[in-house]
Amino acid sequence: MKKGLMLVVSGPAGSGKGTVNAMLLEREDFAFSVSATTRAPRPGEVDGVNYHYITREEFLSRIDSGDMLEYTEYCGNFYGTPLREAEEVMQSGKNLILEIEVEGARNVKAKYPDAVLVLLLPPSYSEQEARLRGRGTETEDKILLRLARAKEEVALADCYDYVVYNFDGKARDAADQILSIVEAEKLSIRRNPDVAKNYLNA
Numbered sequence: 319m320k321k322g323l324m325l326v327v328s329g330p331a332g333s334g335k336g337t338v339n340a341m342l343l344e345r346e347d348f349a350f351s352v353s354a355t356t357r358a359p360r361p362g363e364v365d366g367v368n369y370h371y372i373t374r375e376e377f378l379s380r381i382d383s384g385d386m387l388e389y390t391e392y393c394g395n396f397y398g399t400p401l402r403e404a405e406e407v408m409q410s411g412k413n414l415i416l417e418i419e420v421e422g423a424r425n426v427k428a429k430y431p432d433a434v435l436v437l438l439l440p441p442s443y444s445e446q447e448a449r450l451r452g453r454g455t456e457t458e459d460k461i462l463l464r465l466a467r468a469k470e471e472v473a474l475a476d477c478y479d480y481v482v483y484n485f486d487g488k489a490r491d492a493a494d495q496i497l498s499i500v501e502a503e504k505l506s507i508r509r510n511p512d513v514a515k516n517y518l519n520a
């Protein structure tokens with residue numbers, strides 16, 4: 319059984335990464351890395367499905383015991399990827415989707431150079447602002463904070479391997495493009511170093 323790929327999908331608030339990732343997760347060969355966070359659940363979010371909701375103390379103690387593959391503080395809350403769960407999923411052959419922000423993505427690439435980093439963007443910054451306000455789940459303060467953060471994130475786009483745009487009503491196209499990226503990565507010579515040996519001895 320070949321180990322699954324580690325696929326980071328980052329996108330600023332309003333990029334539609336939840337929708338696009340849900341489409342990838344319709345497939346049996348993809349699994350979602352359920353992060354731990356200290357932020358409160360939003361309406362409709364479920365503990366253990368969207369996130370593991372834990373206290374700040376618990377989070378800090380899990381960092382200390384080396385349980386986090388990566389973590390960050392984002393808009394006042396901690397977010398992190400549980401290490402053991404991630405390893406188990408990839409060992410089972412599934413591609414693991416890490417829906418994390420840019421600092422986490424950079425840390426992942428430093429630790430796992432084989433990870434594939436995709437930046438998912440709305441068509442433009444003004445479109446992003448419109449989407450965020452239309453969502454109506456956040457206060458104005460939080461929207462402004464997330465927009466400011468989005469500007470910082472896009473400025474760091476050079477640490478990613480690929481950029482995919484999520485146009486209105488075209489989430490399926492964005493998901494298909496990410497699938498193509500994964501397929502191409504799996505066929506890369508870099509990931510198939512023994513081509514000649516395997517070919518000649520088959």
Ligand code: 5GP
Pocket residue numbers: 328329330331353354357388389390392397398399417418419421422423
């Ligand atoms: P939200 O509060 O909107 O669910 O997430 C805020 C940001 O934190 C998003 O950009 C999301 O992708 C990111 N995030 C979620 N989980 C993790 C994680 O485990 N690590 C890092 N570095 N970022 C995360």
